Amino acid sequence: MxxxxxxxxxxxxxxxxxxxxxxxxxxxxxxxxxxxxxxxxxxxxxxxxxxxxxxxxxxxxxxxxxxxxxxxxxxxxxxxxxxxxxxxxxxxxxxxxxxxxxxxxxxxxxxxxxxxxxxxxxxxxDFHVLTETLSIMRLPETQHRMHPYEITFDSIIGQDPAFKDALNAARMAANTPSPVMLYGETGTGKELFARAIHNHSPRHEKKYTPVNCAAIPENLLEGILFGTSKGAFTGAINKAGLFERTSQGTIFLDEINSMPVGLQSKILRIVQDGKVRRVGALKEIKFDLKIISSVNQDPHTSIAAGSLRSDLFYRLGVVFIHIVPLRDRMSDLPLLVDHFIDKHNKALGRQVRGAEDAVMEMFYQYHWPGNVRELEHVIEGAMNIMGPDNRIRIKYLQPHFAQGHSNYRTAGHRASRWMAHSSKSGDTGETGPSDLLLNKNEHEKKLVWQALMQFRGNVTRSAKKLGISRQLLYYKMKKYHLSRDQFR
The missing domain is CATH 3.30.450.20 (PAS domain)
Structure with a gap:
């Protein structure tokens, strides 16, 4: 190939x-x-x-x-x-x-x-985002809510300390007129944060307008944002842009680092002045907006690469919130899995009770480049094809996930190696691999117990000895009802 x-x-x-x-x-x-x-x-x-x-x-x-x-x-x-x-x-x-x-x-x-x-x-x-954005521009003035469902901070799932810090910062920033910039990889939930900020703000009865700056062609984006004036170009008509139409509400500029730099300078000017001029017009129109923006890579990296203006970053990043990727908050994985299973049980009319241990171990070992969004898609895909079964099993995972990463296979071999190594080295007192095949869970529990006993409940050192991640060890401790306090 x-x-x-x-x-x-x-x-x-x-x-x-x-x-x-x-x-x-x-x-x-x-x-x-x-x-x-x-x-x-x-x-x-x-x-x-x-x-x-x-x-x-x-x-x-x-x-x-x-x-x-x-x-x-x-x-x-x-x-x-x-x-x-x-x-x-x-x-x-x-x-x-x-x-x-x-x-x-x-x-x-x-x-x-x-x-x-x-x-x-x-x-x-890709017509989806463009069609959605243009349809927003055609909505009647009496319609205020731009989103099809309510999202609050309480509905965003996560107990990880860094993630909760981000939620608390967003909740406090919602009550001020200051711009907010969200930084997070694709799929971390930036738009959920933006919607929650709007719904928690004094502007929640006004319009909320999301704009995907990366998906709309440059030659259309300026007219969509600022509006057009009749005669500005062939076929142009008098039409208010999203800044003007969303006034009194909230606009979300998603992935603003993908916006052309020339257009960024115009965004900076209108944000500073609080006035917008339609393409081809002379008159400026005042607006009042809560501006939320997002970047999908470190803004300092984008600035160094020339894809983000530093002055725009400082203007829009008055409140800067980092949403951590899923791989850095794996302690939230069980919560998220249960949440998405419950969500799609209702949508698909299923009665799925959870994921089998092998699936959860695969999830813990996977690096989740698509973050929480990818996790939801993987769960939804499995629930579509599992029939009457009430457990998500490896055989139900989509091929692009089950076959698309080697981490799980490597982790599986590694887990087998550390179990087998422990058996051979006499650490467990087990007689051989046949015992593992006959009673895998008991054998695994003993290995985890002995590692924790050896290091007096130190999860980091115990996980290193076992050759697995701290998150996977926490999962196994929960699975076998083990607590660090038992070993101190």
């Missing part, structure tokens, strides 16, 4: 040096993905990266069906390669291996070189 390299992947199309040709698509507003004849991705532009929420280096040189939760029959790209025919304006609802769902329109064209199929090129347009 990896016969291509990142250096020459862009040059494969016709066996010629076409790197300059492909660079045309680098800044294209629609997603562009190119594969070779075997369905291996050799080009993946920035817009496609935003739609999928994947990094190009994690996609290029991978098979299409490994990147997306699709097979040869459901993948439009693979169908194009198989039939050697173009697929035009085909709507497609798909899921990436990281759990991100996308609602798109695809145009897929086979690429031939002297009648020989050498690959295909796929153009992808």
């Amino acid at each position: 990896n016969r291509f390299t990142h250096q020459n992947a862009r040059q494969f199309l016709f066996g010629l040096d076409n790197a300059n040709f492909l660079s045309v698509f680098d800044e294209y507003c629609d997603g562009v993905l190119i594969t070779n004849a075997d369905g291996i991705i050799v080009y993946y532009n920035k817009a496609m990266s935003r739609i999928d929420e994947l990094e190009p280096e994690d996609v290029i040189l991978n098979q299409v069906t490994d990147v997306y939760d699709l097979d040869d029959e459901t993948s439009l790209i693979m169908q194009c390669l198989i039939t050697r025919r173009p697929i035009i304006d085909k709507s497609n609802y798909y899921r990436t291996r990281m759990g991100k769902f996308a609602n798109t329109i695809h145009n897929v064209h086979p690429i031939f070189n002297q009648n020989q199929l050498v690959g295909c090129i796929c153009f992808v347009r």
